[in-house]
Amino acid sequence: MNAANEQTGIEVNSLSKRYRRGTVANDGISLAIAPGECFGMLGPNGAGKTTLVRQITGELTPSSGQIRVFGIDAVKRPKEARRLLGIVPQEAGLFDYLTVREHLLYFGRLKGLKGESLANRVKRLMRELTLEEHGEKRASELSGGFKRKVLVGIAMLSRPRALILDEPTTGLDPHARREVWELVRRCQQDEVGVLLTTHYMEEAECLSDRIGIISQGQLLAVGTMQELRERITSRFKLTYTPTDSDGLNHERVTVYGRSVDELRARVNALQLEEYDLAKTNLEDIYLELTESPLTLEADHDTMAQ
Amino acid sequence: MTPWLNDTYVLFAIESKRFTRQAAIFVINSLIAAAAFFLFRLVADPPPEVELRLLAGAIVFGVAMQSINATGQIMVSERFEGQMKLFRTSSISQASYVVAVTIFSAATAAMTSLVVLGLAAAAGVHLSLSPLLIPLIVLTALALPGFAVLIATHAKTAQAGYMLSNAVGIMLVMISPIFYPIDRLPEALQWLARLSPFTHAGQAIHETLSGGTAILVPVCILLAFTVAANAIGIAKMRWREP
Numbered sequence: 165m166n167a168a169n170e171q172t173g174i175e176v177n178s179l180s181k182r183y184r185r186g187t188v189a190n191d192g193i194s195l196a197i198a199p200g201e202c203f204g205m206l207g208p209n210g211a212g213k214t215t216l217v218r219q220i221t222g223e224l225t226p227s228s229g230q231i232r233v234f235g236i237d238a239v240k241r242p243k244e245a246r247r248l249l250g251i252v253p254q255e256a257g258l259f260d261y262l263t264v265r266e267h268l269l270y271f272g273r274l275k276g277l278k279g280e281s282l283a284n285r286v287k288r289l290m291r292e293l294t295l296e297e298h299g300e301k302r303a304s305e306l307s308g309g310f311k312r313k314v315l316v317g318i319a320m321l322s323r324p325r326a327l328i329l330d331e332p333t334t335g336l337d338p339h340a341r342r343e344v345w346e347l348v349r350r351c352q353q354d355e356v357g358v359l360l361t362t363h364y365m366e367e368a369e370c371l372s373d374r375i376g377i378i379s380q381g382q383l384l385a386v387g388t389m390q391e392l393r394e395r396i397t398s399r400f401k402l403t404y405t406p407t408d409s410d411g412l413n414h415e416r417v418t419v420y421g422r423s424v425d426e427l428r429a430r431v432n433a434l435q436l437e438e439y440d441l442a443k444t445n446l447e448d449i450y451l452e453l454t455e456s457p458l459t460l461e462a463d464h465d466t467m468a469q
Numbered sequence: 470m471t472p473w474l475n476d477t478y479v480l481f482a483i484e485s486k487r488f489t490r491q492a493a494i495f496v497i498n499s500l501i502a503a504a505a506f507f508l509f510r511l512v513a514d515p516p517p518e519v520e521l522r523l524l525a526g527a528i529v530f531g532v533a534m535q536s537i538n539a540t541g542q543i544m545v546s547e548r549f550e551g552q553m554k555l556f557r558t559s560s561i562s563q564a565s566y567v568v569a570v571t572i573f574s575a576a577t578a579a580m581t582s583l584v585v586l587g588l589a590a591a592a593g594v595h596l597s598l599s600p601l602l603i604p605l606i607v608l609t610a611l612a613l614p615g616f617a618v619l620i621a622t623h624a625k626t627a628q629a630g631y632m633l634s635n636a637v638g639i640m641l642v643m644i645s646p647i648f649y650p651i652d653r654l655p656e657a658l659q660w661l662a663r664l665s666p667f668t669h670a671g672q673a674i675h676e677t678l679s680g681g682t683a684i685l686v687p688v689c690i691l692l693a694f695t696v697a698a699n700a701i702g703i704a705k706m707r708w709r710e711p
Contacts, residue, residue, distance in 0.1 A: 221558060223709050243560050251558040257551025259483065261490035273479045274559045276472070302490075318555065 172232070173199045173326055173357040174220065179229035181215050181381075189215035191381040193229070197326065202348060202358040204372030206365070206450055212381040213361040214254055217330045220359070221251050234325055250324030250356075252315050252332045258303035264314055265290070265299040268321065275322040289317045292350070294343055308335035316344055326357040333367060345371055365447045375446065379454040393444060396452045402427040404439035420444065476561040480569030484543065488577060499581035502531025503588045509648070510592075517595055518679075524589050524596065525675035526648035531581035532609045533645075533667050534638050539574035540614035541634025544621030549630070563708040567618055571699065575610035582606045597680040605673050605684065608691040612666035613641065615702025622707040647671035666694040 174197040181190040189212045197203045207213050218224040220231055222242025231238040231245075238245035258267060268286040272278075277285060290296050293313045303311060316332055327348070333341040341364075348358055348371055362368050368375055369389060376386045385395055393399055398420030406414045421427040424441065431439055470478070488495055506527035509515070515523060547553045556566055582602075589596060617634045624630030644658070645667035651659055662668045673687035 223554075223557060225709075243562075246558065246560045249558075253551070253554050253558055255551045256555045256558070258555075259486075259552055261487055262483065266486065270479055270483050271555075271559060274476055274556075274561055276475075315555075319558075 173197045173201070173234060174359060175230075175232045176216075176220065177230045179216070179219060179231065180227050181212075181219060181224060182227045188381050190219070190226075193378070193381075193383045195376055195383065195386060197357045197359055199325065199357050200352050200355040201373045202352055202360060202371050204368035204375040205359065205361040205378060206363075206368050206375060206446070207361075207378035208454055211378045211454075213378055214330055215381075216378070217253075217328055217359070217361060221249060221253070221328055222246055223253075247322075248325045250319035250322065250327045252312075252319045252327075252329045254330040254334075254361075256315055258306075258311055258314055260304035261302060263300050263302050264295055264306070264310075267303065267314055268317055271318045272321045277321065285321060285323075289320055292347060293317050309337055309340040312336055313340060313344065316347065320347070320351075323354075324356060326359070327351055329358065329360045331361055331363065333362070333364065341367070365445070365450065369446045377450055377453050384453045385449075389446065392446070392449050396444065396449055397422060398444055398448070398452065400424055400427055400441065401444050401448060402430060402439055402441050404431075404434070404436050406434075420448070473562065473565055476565040477569050480556070480561065480566055481573055484569060484573035485576075487543075488573075495577055495580070496584075498535060499531065499577075499584040502527045502534075502581055503585045505530060506585060506589065507592070520594055521596060521678045522650070522675050523648055524585070524594060525671050525678055528582045528585050528606065528674055529609060529645070529647045529667050529671045530642055531585055532578040532606055533613070533642050533670075535578035535581045536571075536574045536610040536612075536614050537617045537638035537641070538635055539577055540570055541617035541621045541638075542631060543570050543574065544618060545624065545627050545630035545634065548622060549627040557708065563706060564703050566708075567615075567699070567703045567706060571611065571614045571618070571702075574614055575607060578610040579606050596678045599677050599680070599682075601677045601682065601684065602674065605670065605677060605688065605691075608688065608695055609667070609670040609674070611699065612670065612691050612694040613698050615698030615700070618699075618702035618706045641665050641667055645671060666691055 176193055176195050179190055179193045180188065182188050193216060195203065205213050205216065215224065219226050220233070220238060222238055222245060226239060233245035234248050236245045236248070262270070265286065268289060269282065272282045272286060290299055293316065295310070295313060295317065298306065298310060303314070306314070312332060312335060316329070319327060329348070333344050336344065345367070348360070351358060360368070360371060374386060374388055375392060377384045377392070385392055387395070399422060401418055401420050403416055403418045405416050408414065419427070419430065421430070427441055431441070506524055509523045510520060544553070586596070586598070586602070590598065616637060620633045620637060621630050624633060644661055645665040646654055646662050647667055651662055651668060654662055669687035669690045673684040673691070676684050
């Protein structure tokens with residue numbers, strides 16, 4: 165095992181996946197996730213997020229490229245690599261006839277735990293995930309949110325060195341979502357690296373140390389929020405509600421600018437009394453990188469209308 | 470305990486909970502073969518020799534359908550409802566999974582035969598309850614689930630998986646002369662029937678229920694089917710999705 169790779173955690177180099185029918189789901193993706201780092205992967209549906217996850221977890225064999233998990237070649241030795249990972253797959257299902265506690269106990273045994281250490285681990289996870297009250301409920305009696313929490317619990321059982329969370333909070337209510345976030349943060353404190361795919365901008369922004377934006381199989385950008393903001397032309401945005409000559413309000417309008425001064429000039433020109441002036445957020449960055457560029461020229465048109 | 474044995478044992482325990490939590494369904498299933506036997510008996514009022522053949526046929530019918538269908542249905546539902554994915558991410562081997570599901574299905578199939586035998590004995594059917602019945606029933610249950618594994622893991626949709634595993638089970642039982650002697654079939658169909666392990670299972674179980682012990686050849690054939698079908702099932706099953 166290479167000491168440098170061991171420190172990297174998860175390392176993906178020039179990873180490509182081409183399906184038999186010619187669809188390129190991942191195209192030359194490279195990224196690295198350090199222990200204790202949370203890497204958020206954002207992208208529209210069909211962008212290639214889950215394909216990337218499935219290759220890292222050994223479910224899919226890459227067409228080309230390398231994946232190393234704490235120094236282990238995950239393409240050649242997927243089983244060994246998987247032992248270091250806690251995985252919450254997007255479409256995993258629980259057994260309707262097993263209780264929450266039984267799920268954790270059985271899967272704990274499949275992950276090599278036994279006896280008191282298994283019992284203690286299950287007890288602790290149930291407390292951390294606030295599943296104690298539901299321990300004896302069968303999966304068929306649980307809401308979608310609780311099922312996701314059990315899946316997160318199963319992934320955490322063996323104290324993995326890295327967590328792969330493929331949309332882990334989909335279907336969770338805001339309360340439950342924050343409990344999962346708290347768990348992710350605790351993992352980071354324990355030096356566990358996290359790869360998180362999500363559709364929720366707020367989640368990615370809140371949890372991720374770095375964010376990758378993927379579209380059509382290509383990693384368009386990787387960086388901290390600050391670094392991503394620097395990659396786009398529009399760093400600030402002005403939001404206001406235009407009023408016509410009869411005093412009627414129209415739909416809210418958002419325009420983007422390179423500087424605060426530029427947008428203030430617009431405020432003055434339009435004689436706006438109520439408006440919001442803010443830094444562009446992750447959603448704006450995401451939209452610019454994956455869909456329509458938020459150029460100043462386009463905004464002029466909006467303004468003119 | 471080796472990791473492989475541990476995994477197989479835990480997976481079997483998970484599947485067994487299915488039985489304890491849904492016992493009524495399994496009991497009803499196991500009564501179908503018994504019902505078939507008693508219906509034939511009532512309608513045909515057969516002589517003792519024919520009665521034992523019908524009983525052997527009912528046992529093979531119940532065991533074959535239960536083992537192939539249970540294996541197929543468990544794997545189809547676990548594949549399409551995401552539990553198989555959960556196993557894959559837990560680093561267990563596909564062999565552990567197949568062996569656990571197959572043994573569970575065989576165990577429920579064996580229970581079906583016990584219900585048929587118990588009810589037949591209670592109803593006054595003169596039969597020889599030889600210990601040889603146990604390995605025979607176990608081999609009958611293990612002879613073909615390997616093909617159900619292939620169907621379940623290669624089917625494109627859940628519905629196709631359910632339908633195909635049912636169809637294969639029914640077809641194999643239909644081509645096997647389990648309720649009557651093989652020489653009643655036309656020559657060409659006899660050749661086909663000999664390719665089915667259930668034909669040999671029916672012969673051997675009938676022989677044993679009649680008090681005979683000349684079952685070495687059918688047992689060897691069943692053993693060969695068991696090894697071949699399950700080895701193919703494990704080797705060629707689709708564990709990772711494409």
